[in-house]
Amino acid sequence: MTNTTIAVLGTGRIGKMHAELIDRQVPALDLHSVFDVFADSAHAVAADLGCDVAESAEHVMASDVDAVAICTSTDTHVDLVVAAAEAGKAIFLEKPISLNLAEVDRALAAVEMAGVPLQIGFNRRFDPAHAAVQQAVANGSVGDVHMVRITSRDPAPPPIEYIKVSGGIFNDMTIHDFDMARFVTGSEVVQVYATAAVRVDPAIGEAGDVDTAVVVLTHENEAITTIDNSRQAVYGYDQRVEVFGSGGMAVSENPRSHTAEIHGPDGTHLSNIPYFFLERYIPSYLAEWSAFVDGLKSGQMPVTGKDGRAPLAIGMAAARSAKEGRPVRVDEVA
Amino acid sequence: MTNTTIAVLGTGRIGKMHAELIDRQVPALDLHSVFDVFADSAHAVAADLGCDVAESAEHVMASDVDAVAICTSTDTHVDLVVAAAEAGKAIFLEKPISLNLAEVDRALAAVEMAGVPLQIGFNRRFDPAHAAVQQAVANGSVGDVHMVRITSRDPAPPPIEYIKVSGGIFNDMTIHDFDMARFVTGSEVVQVYATAAVRVDPAIGEAGDVDTAVVVLTHENEAITTIDNSRQAVYGYDQRVEVFGSGGMAVSENPRSHTAEIHGPDGTHLSNIPYFFLERYIPSYLAEWSAFVDGLKSGQMPVTGKDGRAPLAIGMAAARSAKEGRPVRVDEVA
Amino acid sequence: MTNTTIAVLGTGRIGKMHAELIDRQVPALDLHSVFDVFADSAHAVAADLGCDVAESAEHVMASDVDAVAICTSTDTHVDLVVAAAEAGKAIFLEKPISLNLAEVDRALAAVEMAGVPLQIGFNRRFDPAHAAVQQAVANGSVGDVHMVRITSRDPAPPPIEYIKVSGGIFNDMTIHDFDMARFVTGSEVVQVYATAAVRVDPAIGEAGDVDTAVVVLTHENEAITTIDNSRQAVYGYDQRVEVFGSGGMAVSENPRSHTAEIHGPDGTHLSNIPYFFLERYIPSYLAEWSAFVDGLKSGQMPVTGKDGRAPLAIGMAAARSAKEGRPVRVDEVA
């Protein structure tokens, strides 16, 4: 039996990371080639990993590679998904699918038509701690879910240039949390109330975005999820999920950089929380690829196109809620 | 120098506790007498503690006692405050002052007129962990406050008979959290969004109340507070406060019944969270009395009449918000 | 049914504490009287608690009091035990029984002859966390016990005057740990190796004692216990017990003053460990009295005369081991 071959499209920060992980730590996948519109970027990654550079995305689609990982800029996602689907490739697609729901639907229709496997890159589902929280719900330890709290705070804001094209905090940051809310409750979101502010950096406000937000979701099963986001938690990358229910509570706490403790007359000092998302989430990315490989075998991908679409609709409702100062039903926007 | 003498009015659960604490663990206060409309209750407490039983509240007010602790049922609070103020007594008053803002104002006017000291019984401010969170804000460790999270979940619902007369979850449970939000931010609340459900027991809904609630507060200083309440956390009395700001984060976590840890092949088991509010908050009640004594000396009471009034207005806005499904400004209701 | 009456002999630090606890927080015991050779001390305690002052220990023994708590200086213990036994009183005796084994045996013989209940004041057995560790052994969670680690470090050394009469670190501090080793293993100690040093204060060495010690015990059941002691842990009163066995590990960790955590760019700061033994062990003293009351009913005292004697013999072996630089069998000294 031969390995699955895969090409990585887009060798920016996230694409480069995926290429490296696939090449070095995913034995069941063979890195076939990489492509980027910035050829230098693709060549640097290829040189490091010893794989080919594809001349174009079209060349990749025309090749005999089994799968593609689409890690390019968001505005190219849908066309690449359609092309990959038509070429019969298995698809791994970084989030978001698109910022436009009609475009999302065009991509998903192509995938469905072609019958190719598709997995959306919501890596946090594969974080061991978050996954254990979801498992605690699934195995009944938490009972009926009554309330969920998700904290998701970046250590520092991205460059203002990025903010301007990110689609806004709800599409850029909170989208992961909308996915997490659906994942741990197993229930769709029906209503959204969002309140937001510019507290970290006025330049973010001038760029038309916010940097501090609280979002309350009401789920079909009556569970209430509260999400809080900040673009800047000076103490590190704060990522916690808490599910409360009739039977108990499951929480994923932040890890620490290491486990040393210093005890002095004034108390005890612990090491800090990892600062960078790669430090925190590398195990989740590896588990994500393992799940992709398993999904190819079983025919059941763990994060589907529907899972990619739903958070976009919730994000639109959140943006409208924050703007209009009222709760917004998801079916108003989607 | 002689001690301050104090009479306790109302010897139900909370009044009895205060009488015992005062008698046994507050050296600067002498328990003078107790009173309750159920004379048997007052006599039992008096026999245990070796103090007098007052014939009536009027007798207390006419006596030479220095201070009164008003722990009677809510509907009697205002008249007793007015009487105590007119009699020149220092007043400790259990929350809530009243469920009616006009009545609250009548009580506070009498206190102001008489110039007597008044302290409202928001004991959680004196919990060592919550107080340390507030201190971290006050000393600048947290920087500007951006977001607050308060979790307040009872281990089990009260009797339905109590639910029916409690004034609703926002006046009964969340009132402590509204106070905590003002305390740790040092900023007034201007807007409230509340969403609630009946998840624990349908009988609570039939009694006209809810048992699960999420409330989002917007403060004058732009901080956003999220409160979540449940009438039933099966794992214990869950009481946490988290303040996030430009400089860091301060959190009060739940204590445990004891510090033993059992390590086995399947992981580590820790003891449970204290189940009963008295187990958790006894140190806060003691510190509250210590602050009362200090306040009598300094002339500055630590929890003022204004602090007693504000949460009631927030609670009214919350109730309206939950009913009307929209954010409500506090100045709409007060 | 009437309560058990009890007299407290000795109103120094520990006797005063017992008198207060009995009076205020042990409903099943009535504090009858107190006695101290320093009459002022006894009168101050009696005035505070509203009990009688006995003229002499003899008067106590001649009275109709049901029980006595012997909290006087160690050199008076044996005579008082003998007198109390002959008077038919139930006896609570602070540790150590005596520093002389022949005297210990004289006391225990008198108790046995009289058939009166006797409980030795090894309060740490009743600490909720240490007790949970012992329970984990008793219920099989730890399996066969292979190794025990006991850390017992005071926050600061006692006055040099006390050091001079304390009987040495092994009789004064480590005696609690010898008891704990027997308690959690359920097995007698057969051999002791001790090594010690003067590291905290040269004056302690000049007074003929040490301030830093490591003791290795070999138990009958082959378990090995390691104890480490210091007269000065600047970060607080460090009291931990760890039992390791074929089935797992049970540990009692140090509690903290409160549960607030401050998170900043450099890491997380926790509150300190309680500094004073009373802060840490009050719950254990209360549970000790509860066990005394239960023991009077059941006829089975939880900490027996044998439990009081064994640690003294281990301490003698430890002192000889530290002096001679070799392991010493307990049966060499006792």
Place this chain on the structure above:
Amino acid sequence: MTNTTIAVLGTGRIGKMHAELIDRQVPALDLHSVFDVFADSAHAVAADLGCDVAESAEHVMASDVDAVAICTSTDTHVDLVVAAAEAGKAIFLEKPISLNLAEVDRALAAVEMAGVPLQIGFNRRFDPAHAAVQQAVANGSVGDVHMVRITSRDPAPPPIEYIKVSGGIFNDMTIHDFDMARFVTGSEVVQVYATAAVRVDPAIGEAGDVDTAVVVLTHENEAITTIDNSRQAVYGYDQRVEVFGSGGMAVSENPRSHTAEIHGPDGTHLSNIPYFFLERYIPSYLAEWSAFVDGLKSGQMPVTGKDGRAPLAIGMAAARSAKEGRPVRVDEVA
């Protein structure tokens, strides 16, 4: 500037790991070739990593490779070190250097004569938590070191065949702890007391070894180190270091597999401790290679030949102590 090239000798479990780490995660080193007396093992590793297979160790020494990592069986270490030194290679050597001190000295003499860099593979010094403990000592946070506690327990015993040739628990397991004791105290060991037992598996005793041991070390600076070892901790790979001194305490606690916590009526459940040494110590191996690279540049290797020799002498003293039942000075054996 070109990278340092390195050959790995020995492709058993540890050598294979080093080859993989060097190839994939140490950018400053180029994996030149691998060698093993079992050619199939070397070929498998080479095929996976895309490097050469050396025909013999002699071929490696004769090649132009800059450095060698000696990961072969202990009995071949000294000859390989001598050969590498004579060939002018920088040397990374897995512990122990040899079980024979005269042989150790022959190896170190060859290294000194040749003036080549040598680093001994005591990886635990590079574990982030243990290193933070040592840093706390080095920067004065702990003050003068009074006592050290090292817990080192394997999750399960190795095969009996391995036990038979391991040189005994003190040379095989405790050697790491002897190194840690020297590392965190910065002080040589002058005396050893060891007590040991067979508690895990009688077959270990029949093979002439023990599986449970407690060792007390006295350092030149008067610090006392206690080490406890077990061949089987069913709850995971238990690796802790605690340094106590005049200024405070620094501790490295065990990490957990993940940070989820499940709260229920009976308490809180945490995930287990990593079971396998590779899970726990991979970051330390990476940091070890980084230190090797830095050492080549600075000319100061972080773990020297002397550091490799000292624990062997301590281990001999420990073995003699356990056999003879008395403390043994290190200068008796070395």
